[in-house]
Amino acid sequence: MLKKTATKNDDVKQIICIKWGTKYGAHYANKLYGMVSRNITPPFRFICFTDDPTDVRPEIECQELPPLDVTMPTNTLGKWPKSRLWGEKLGDVTGVVLFLDLDVVIVDSLDPFFEYGEPDDVILSYNPSNPLERLGQTSCFRFKVGSLVSLQEKFKSDPQGIADKYRFEQRFVTRNVPGGVKLFPKKWVAHFRRKCRQPFPLNYFKAPKIPKGARIIIFPGGLYPTNAINGQYTSKSADNALDHLKQIKDPKNLKHPLRHLRHFILPVGWVKENWKE
Structure with a gap:
């Protein structure tokens, strides 16, 4: 059930993203804008904080990366450059x-993400990776600008130490937001590998599905929308069942044959239909 409306109907809904380095090209921002525009009730703003606005579509407001004079942690799994947004x-x-x-990949309306909770709430999506730990996911989260300053100050005091302790920036956010975080309903944001894939052996006969109630599908762990479209578990995986089964002869796969068999997906049409400009 939705809680008290966090934004008024006439407020501009503000979507932000951050793009740095070369891992994600402009087409990622362009496709994200396209999905947002098709799944939100106007008016809205779409702002991309980036170090390279080349080829980003004109509807997107490109702004410079927020300054943060620290050396980012190394050898860590978390996306710590997101800390630039906490100022x-x-x-x-x-x-x-x-x-x-x-x-x-956005598959349904984003409006409820602006209607849930109170304006001052910091709300993360639910992270299913550690079910015994109340952990948020920062692939999709809502906050008021300026409300996370204490997190940024704490991170700036010892970036590598914080990363070593918490490993993921989402764990750091979950544990350190003043007053605590709230979580969006679990079904709204679905983890592709955990919630969309078919179990073995159905994964060889049925394509991954959109879970009931899902609005956003996230792709952690090296499986990207392009891989899903091509029917690949990772960028190095086979894109057809026969070649995938042949790869079981690889010594590393022979050690864990069932895991290899589970790590196969058929091409996902609904990702291709939604992940576009």
């Missing part, structure tokens, strides 16, 4: 924002 100021953006990772 007192965020370009010319104020108020409530919904952050989305560049590689998510």
